Amino acid sequence: MKQTLLFAPTLREIPKEAEAVSHQILLKGGYIKQLAAGVYTYLPLAYRIIRKIEDIVREELNKIGCTEFLMPTMQPKDLWVESGRWNDYGKELMRLSDRHDRDFCLGPTHEEVVTSLVRDFITSYKKLPLALYQIQTKFRDEFRPRFGLMRGREFIMKDLYTFHATEEDLDIWYHKVRKAYQNIFDRCDLHYRIVNAASGNIGGKHSEEFMILCDIGEDTIVYSDESDFASNTELCDLPVGAPSPDGKGHIKHAKGIEAGHIFKLGTKYSEPMKAYFVNQNQEQKPIIMGCYGIGISRLLMAILEQHYDGSKAIWPQEVAPYTIHIIPLEKEGSESFALAASLAQKLEQKYEVLFDDRDERPGVKFNDADLIGINNRIVVGKKASQGILEYKRLRDGLMIEFSNFEEIASYIEK
Numbered sequence: 001m002k003q004t005l006l007f008a009p010t011l012r013e014i015p016k017e018a019e020a021v022s023h024q025i026l027l028k029g030g031y032i033k034q035l036a037a038g039v040y041t042y043l044p045l046a047y048r049i050i051r052k053i054e055d056i057v058r059e060e061l062n063k064i065g066c067t068e069f070l071m072p073t074m075q076p077k078d079l080w081v082e083s084g085r086w087n088d089y090g091k092e093l094m095r096l097s098d099r100h101d102r103d104f105c106l107g108p109t110h111e112e113v114v115t116s117l118v119r120d121f122i123t124s125y126k127k128l129p130l131a132l133y134q135i136q137t138k139f140r141d142e143f144r145p146r147f148g149l150m151r152g153r154e155f156i157m158k159d160l161y162t163f164h165a166t167e168e169d170l171d172i173w174y175h176k177v178r179k180a181y182q183n184i185f186d187r188c189d190l191h192y193r194i195v196n197a198a199s200g201n202i203g204g205k206h207s208e209e210f211m212i213l214c215d216i217g218e219d220t221i222v223y224s225d226e227s228d229f230a231s232n233t234e235l236c237d238l239p240v241g242a243p244s245p246d247g248k249g250h251i252k253h254a255k256g257i258e259a260g261h262i263f264k265l266g267t268k269y270s271e272p273m274k275a276y277f278v279n280q281n282q283e284q285k286p287i288i289m290g291c292y293g294i295g296i297s298r299l300l301m302a303i304l305e306q307h308y309d310g311s312k313a314i315w316p317q318e319v320a321p322y323t324i325h326i327i328p329l330e331k332e333g334s335e336s337f338a339l340a341a342s343l344a345q346k347l348e349q350k351y352e353v354l355f356d357d358r359d360e361r362p363g364v365k366f367n368d369a370d371l372i373g374i375n376n377r378i379v380v381g382k383k384a385s386q387g388i389l390e391y392k393r394l395r396d397g398l399m400i401e402f403s404n405f406e407e408i409a410s411y412i413e414k
């Protein structure tokens with residue numbers, strides 16, 4: 001990809017409204033552009049990262065037997081009246097009416113729609129279990145949209161719903177999804193804790209949150225310094241240094257932001273919405289459900305919040321917008337530029353390469369490269385005519401000089 005064709009409108013000044021470093025980098029580097037409070041355009045760099053996060057999520061969910069589909073954003077009021085949430089959800093629900101004065105909302109989540117779907121088709125235990133997910137734009141009229149993509153009013157979420165004939169089967173799936181989530185967060189190179197949580201607006205019996213530890217987090221979590229014990233302070237408010245309730249280690253506090261949430265819903269929706277099936281004993285029973293969310297756009301910013309150095313981004317390999325950044329220091333027409341171009345062409349057959357072909361001074365190119373944060377950087381400068389290419393790995397600052405591109409290619413491969 002030629003950088004002249006990449007639309008990443010960078011800013012010189014750090015925008016005042018951006019408190020978090022990740023937010024500053026996203027605005028400065030031309031990743032996102034605000035349209036209204038809590039409403040953003042994902043420019044090409046951000047959108048590439050989002051697609052990579054989505055692909056990781058898809059891979060891990062497909063692996064455990066989940067199937068992707070897509071439900072409508074527009075949801076009729078009637079369904080929300082049936083579940084009791086047309087009133088309960090309050091002002092966060094974005095409401096609208098059509099030309100015939102029929103009321104709708106823009107989906108903040110999809111329990112109602114998915115429950116109405118399965119009640120029409122799943123009538124027997126023979127059709128269970130079932131696990132359906134979608135990746136879609138959600139709408140919530142947040143009281144205080146904040147920190148850019150962290151708390152938007154329009155944001156991308158992955159929501160998975162599972163359906164079961166028995167509680168035991170829900171437990172099995174809950175744990176499968178939990179493990180898949182761990183894989184997803186690990187692949188995004190995130191430092192996180194799984195905490196017991198209050199179920200909030202969505203309700204249900206048991207739920208856990210995947211909290212990403214970072215200073216701009218709006219929640220406080222208590223956790224043990226020696227075990228997996230962790231909880232939201234809403235549920236368990238222990239002071240720092242207290243013995244952990246599981247008997248292992250002592251309590252610490254940390255700020256965190258919720259990036260994923262898994263719930264055992266039970267029959268909270270199937271009961272009032274009459275989604276029944278016939279079990280093995282020929283009895284009518286409400287379908288037992290689980291639901292599981294991941295904030296894809298929030299994750300983008302959370303990953304950056306854990307992967308910057310000063311004002312530079314350093315994206316984890318699996319979600320980086322490109323794999324290799326090639327930066328020629330001399331202008332088009334020079335021998336070293338031509339060399340860089342042919343190197344880019346060759347590496348592009350195998351990797352996602354960003355080639356800085358812009359007519360800019362090296363200082364400008366390096367500044368922008370630091371905002372784009374691609375871990376593998378190849379600088380093609382004056383030494384190139386003697387056959388020397390400089391490789392820099394951002395993650396640890398490692399620098400190596402290579403004398404030909406095959407060497408670089410095989411090095412990056414490793």
Ligand code: ATP
Pocket residue numbers: 109140142149150151152153155156157200202258259260261293294295296297298
């Ligand atoms: P929060 O406590 O942060 O408001 P929530 O409990 O309302 O989150 P869920 O209803 O569980 O969130 O939604 C699933 C996931 O969607 C969350 O784990 C989070 O990653 C993401 N999410 C929720 N609200 C927003 C938002 N306003 N902007 C971006 N992502 C969000």
Ligand code: MG
Pocket residue numbers: none
């Ligand atoms: Mg919320």
